Amino acid sequence: MNVMPFPKPRRLGKVNVPTVTLAHGGGGKAMKDLIDDVFVSAFDNGTLAPLEDQARIDLAAVAAQGDRLAFTTDSFVVDPVVFPGGDIGKLAVCGTVNDLAVGGARPLYLSCAAIIEEGVSLDLLRQIAGSMAEAARDAGVGIVTGDTKVVHKGACDKLFLTTTGVGVSGKVWNSAPSRRPGDMVLVNGLLGDHGAAILGARGDMALESPIESDCAALHGLIEALLAAAPGTRALRDATRGGLATVLNEIADASDTEIEIDETTTPIREEVKGFCEILGLDPLYLANEGKVAAVVPPEEADAALSAMQAHPLGAGTRIIGTVKDGEPGRVTMRTVFGGRRIVDMLVGEQLPRIC
Amino acid sequence: MNVMPFPKPRRLGKVNVPTVTLAHGGGGKAMKDLIDDVFVSAFDNGTLAPLEDQARIDLAAVAAQGDRLAFTTDSFVVDPVVFPGGDIGKLAVCGTVNDLAVGGARPLYLSCAAIIEEGVSLDLLRQIAGSMAEAARDAGVGIVTGDTKVVHKGACDKLFLTTTGVGVSGKVWNSAPSRRPGDMVLVNGLLGDHGAAILGARGDMALESPIESDCAALHGLIEALLAAAPGTRALRDATRGGLATVLNEIADASDTEIEIDETTTPIREEVKGFCEILGLDPLYLANEGKVAAVVPPEEADAALSAMQAHPLGAGTRIIGTVKDGEPGRVTMRTVFGGRRIVDMLVGEQLPRIC
Numbered sequence: 001m002n003v004m005p006f007p008k009p010r011r012l013g014k015v016n017v018p019t020v021t022l023a024h025g026g027g028g029k030a031m032k033d034l035i036d037d038v039f040v041s042a043f044d045n046g047t048l049a050p051l052e053d054q055a056r057i058d059l060a061a062v063a064a065q066g067d068r069l070a071f072t073t074d075s076f077v078v079d080p081v082v083f084p085g086g087d088i089g090k091l092a093v094c095g096t097v098n099d100l101a102v103g104g105a106r107p108l109y110l111s112c113a114a115i116i117e118e119g120v121s122l123d124l125l126r127q128i129a130g131s132m133a134e135a136a137r138d139a140g141v142g143i144v145t146g147d148t149k150v151v152h153k154g155a156c157d158k159l160f161l162t163t164t165g166v167g168v169s170g171k172v173w174n175s176a177p178s179r180r181p182g183d184m185v186l187v188n189g190l191l192g193d194h195g196a197a198i199l200g201a202r203g204d205m206a207l208e209s210p211i212e213s214d215c216a217a218l219h220g221l222i223e224a225l226l227a228a229a230p231g232t233r234a235l236r237d238a239t240r241g242g243l244a245t246v247l248n249e250i251a252d253a254s255d256t257e258i259e260i261d262e263t264t265t266p267i268r269e270e271v272k273g274f275c276e277i278l279g280l281d282p283l284y285l286a287n288e289g290k291v292a293a294v295v296p297p298e299e300a301d302a303a304l305s306a307m308q309a310h311p312l313g314a315g316t317r318i319i320g321t322v323k324d325g326e327p328g329r330v331t332m333r334t335v336f337g338g339r340r341i342v343d344m345l346v347g348e349q350l351p352r353i354c
Numbered sequence: 355m356n357v358m359p360f361p362k363p364r365r366l367g368k369v370n371v372p373t374v375t376l377a378h379g380g381g382g383k384a385m386k387d388l389i390d391d392v393f394v395s396a397f398d399n400g401t402l403a404p405l406e407d408q409a410r411i412d413l414a415a416v417a418a419q420g421d422r423l424a425f426t427t428d429s430f431v432v433d434p435v436v437f438p439g440g441d442i443g444k445l446a447v448c449g450t451v452n453d454l455a456v457g458g459a460r461p462l463y464l465s466c467a468a469i470i471e472e473g474v475s476l477d478l479l480r481q482i483a484g485s486m487a488e489a490a491r492d493a494g495v496g497i498v499t500g501d502t503k504v505v506h507k508g509a510c511d512k513l514f515l516t517t518t519g520v521g522v523s524g525k526v527w528n529s530a531p532s533r534r535p536g537d538m539v540l541v542n543g544l545l546g547d548h549g550a551a552i553l554g555a556r557g558d559m560a561l562e563s564p565i566e567s568d569c570a571a572l573h574g575l576i577e578a579l580l581a582a583a584p585g586t587r588a589l590r591d592a593t594r595g596g597l598a599t600v601l602n603e604i605a606d607a608s609d610t611e612i613e614i615d616e617t618t619t620p621i622r623e624e625v626k627g628f629c630e631i632l633g634l635d636p637l638y639l640a641n642e643g644k645v646a647a648v649v650p651p652e653e654a655d656a657a658l659s660a661m662q663a664h665p666l667g668a669g670t671r672i673i674g675t676v677k678d679g680e681p682g683r684v685t686m687r688t689v690f691g692g693r694r695i696v697d698m699l700v701g702e703q704l705p706r707i708c
Contacts, residue, residue, distance in 0.1 A: 059417045070408045073465035079509075111426070156431075160514065165408075242381075346383045
């Protein structure tokens with residue numbers, strides 16, 4: 001398991017307890033101590049407001065970077081909270097950074113709200129806060145304000161995090177319906193690792209070597225892609241619902257058909273095997289570090305090279321094309337030469353995957 | 355019970371179920387239908403991004419209103435989710451609006467992230483989304499982006515909401531340590547109603563007539579106060595931990611003593627009785643529509659008049675003064691002429707009050 005570095009566990013100064021109690025949620029001294037000890041010490045940065053308060057950000061500095069403020073939010077309820085390749089804290093930072101990046105925005109600031117179950121160990125909280133701090137530093141964003149609530153044992157499952165991000169867009173890069181037949185579909189590497197990592201961590205499968213989550217902040221990769229292929233027509237991070245879901249959304253929004261090729265769609269053999277045994281389709285497995293891009297054909301080579309040159313894009317492949325077929329449909333050309341429909345997921349494949 | 359108006363319940367178009375299922379959290383078609391039916395239809399406004407996506411806000415329009423972007427977040431886990439005077443939706447909007455307002459910011463936009471327990475009725479969700487929409491309209495803010503997660507029955511208690519707000523400050527109004535002996539402490543009305551309403555709604559007390567939560571958006575009142583008393587030294591909304599906690603924080607940050615007067619501190623007789631029976635101190639009961647303000651003595655009359663003239667400030671009283679006493683201490687002169695220390699709450703008085 002790939003545990004993130006975190007501040008050395010130390011005992012709370014004034015509240016000498018190893019687990020979170022309801023007192024930590026009461027708004028009083030114990031809560032202040034918890035926030036200071038766990039979160040403020042981990043997130044420490046120039047802009048961090050005392051948690052519970054508001055952050056104040058210089059608007060001129062923001063407006064100098066672009067003309068649109070981007071604003072997005074996401075809750076994270078992943079079970080288990082620590083898994084190979086990351087934890088809920090890393091996920092909460094990368095997920096919201098990616099939501100900003102796929103809209104063409106430069107991520108700037110995050111808020112973090114934590115709902116904590118009574119009885120969670122302070123060491124676990126410190127580990128997760130440390131992961132968040134490290135992921136935020138890596139992504140160049142500041143966690144500048146936050147909140148904590150503590151609920152009775154049984155009223156939530158360990159820890160839920162909600163991160164909200166603000167960023168700025170240079171020009172309004174718009175992934176509106178503008179896909180055209182001939183456009184190419186790229187993805188930056190192996191699909192389904194996050195979903196497989198979570199299932200593995202839940203013990204649903206005994207794996208010889210655990211599959212690690214692909215959890216990563218994609219804004220650098222996306223910046224490189226947009227520089228090389230400014231005509232990029234659509235970007236979506238393939239999280240819940242997997243690649244299949246985002247391709248359906250793209251096809252639906254643009255009234256085009258998308259056809260992908262099974263032979264070039266990168267999926268790890270272990271993930272394929274895993275899915276076969278569990279009766280899952282890896283195209284619907286969640287990713288936390290994969291983006292699907294639709295680029296015009298004349299920019300496809302440049303996009304491919306730029307993405308492959310980035311550390312998070314070494315495995316980039318062109319996996320399909322936009323076709324003048326049935327509007328909103330996604331199909332896959334199989335290894336056997338047939339075609340199958342890759343439909344929108346109607347129900348639930350895997351709960352609490354992110 | 356004061357149920358908020360809400361859009362007429364109607365059946366989901368494509369997913370014909372009366373309660374939320376795990377399928378609604380899967381990232382697929384059912385989730386999209388839930389979001390469209392419950393949230394998008396309620397929050398409908400010009401800036402609302404398709405939930406799950408980011409909102410894009412015109413930065414020039416924001417920067418024209420001030421030089422600082424204010425950014426704050428809060429999770430709401432109140433139990434029960436509907437109570438006399440409001441519900442978790444109204445609370446989530448008013449709470450974050452108030453967090454912005456007490457920092458001197460004009461609230462502009464909110465995000466809303468919902469964690470929903472499998473089995474919650476769609477009618478309840480619609481009612482709460484309707485409350486949020488109404489509270490946002492009343493406060494003049496837009497709910498512009500959001501997220502939903504669904505967890506297994508038992509993994510959370512019905513519904514948790516996290517709202518994050520962005521606003522703008524005209525000048526940097528700073529409630530930094532600048533209180534001086536002689537400053538007056540004002541509060542805009544009856545204390546403890548929210549806490550009492552929640553306890554009443556939990557059935558902890560059989561009340562003849564239920565006490566209603568004071569849940570309200572205070573930015574208008576605060577704007578009026580700051581216009582009348584621009585020298586205002588501190589503003590805090592007295593939520594979790596009640597008036598006692600915020601006065602301790604103010605005294606602590608300014609190294610002054612605050613003395614309040616029991617005879618002028620406004621508390622409803624029913625709340626006093628209620629607290630006596632339960633062994634609670636109403637000064638620590640949560641409020642969701644009360645602000646404590648510290649103003650210089652020469653502006654106290656103007657502040658009092660301005661607040662009393664506002665619909666949410668009719669009950670405003672001067673309740674105490676800043677003294678050159680023991681730094682960080684809060685005391686109360688009792689009706690019997692004695693003095694008692696009003697200490698910082700160390701543990702937990704009432705969990706899940708907001």
